[in-house]
Amino acid sequence: DSGVTQTPKHLITATGQRVTLRCSPRSGDLSVYWYQQSLDQGLQFLIQYYNGEERAKGNILERFSAQQFPDLHSELNLSSLELGDSALYFCASSPTGDLRGQPQHFGDGTRLSIL
Amino acid sequence: QKEVEQDPGPLSVPEGAIVSLNCTYSNSAFQYFMWYRQYSRKGPELLMYTYSSGNKEDGRFTAQVDKSSKYISLFIRDSQPSDSATYLCAMSAVDTDKLIFGTGTRLQVFP
Numbered sequence: 001d002s003g004v005t006q007t008p009k010h011l012i013t014a015t016g017q018r019v020t021l022r023c024s025p026r027s028g029d030l031s032v033y034w035y036q037q038s039l040d041q042g043l044q045f046l047i048q049y050y051n052g053e054e055r056a057k058g059n060i061l062e063r064f065s066a067q068q069f070p071d072l073h074s075e076l077n078l079s080s081l082e083l084g085d086s087a088l089y090f091c092a093s094s095p096t097g098d099l100r101g102q103p104q105h106f107g108d109g110t111r112l113s114i115l
Numbered sequence: 116q117k118e119v120e121q122d123p124g125p126l127s128v129p130e131g132a133i134v135s136l137n138c139t140y141s142n143s144a145f146q147y148f149m150w151y152r153q154y155s156r157k158g159p160e161l162l163m164y165t166y167s168s169g170n171k172e173d174g175r176f177t178a179q180v181d182k183s184s185k186y187i188s189l190f191i192r193d194s195q196p197s198d199s200a201t202y203l204c205a206m207s208a209v210d211t212d213k214l215i216f217g218t219g220t221r222l223q224v225f226p
Binding site: 042 | 149151156157158159160161164203211212213214215216217218219
């Protein structure tokens with residue numbers, strides 16, 4: 001058990017809809033990362049938050065947004081969903097955003113299926 | 116060209132074999148190297164973490180980094196069916212905590 005909790009485990013919805021994925025980091029971790037994993041693209045970095053502030057952006061679509069709350073949990077919001085958004089979405093956490101090269105610990109993901 | 120290249124496999128070996136998994140990379144700024152194991156329907160689990168060049172051993176697992184060749188390896192000794200999973204390499208540079216992942220190698224260890 002990595003200590004990173006993601007809910008829900010599975011989400012089924014339709015095109016055009018909006019969903020929210022939730023992540024609770026390991027106790028004491030200040031940084032939260034979001035990744036998308038699909039069969040053909042591998043694990044793609046979306047966005048990082050550190051102690052409530054956006055820290056780095058990756059290949060995140062404008063239809064997607066995230067935030068980190070004062071209690072350090074994070075939410076990833078996906079809107080105007082398309083079939084191609086079907087994927088596994090992982091959250092990871094690390095202790096700080098100031099020490100480089102810190103390993104990240106992953107939750108078990110949310111499987112998003114768009115019908 | 117991707118920053119990190121990894122053979123997708125699948126790699127199929129008999130129980131007890133020595134397994135060699137590899138990644139090559141193009142960015143000479145990478146200094147931190149990790150290996151993750153991912154079982155089906157689970158998140159990646161950190162296996163090994165190394166800084167710069169050299170070897171690191173942990174039980175049946177050995178990680179090697181050759182920065183001059185931009186090549187990293189993970190060796191698994193006495194492989195077990197429970198080692199069957201996808202293995203992902205990941206790396207980052209000193210000026211960022213963003214990890215770049217390989218696409219993963221699927222390993223199957225048969226009894």
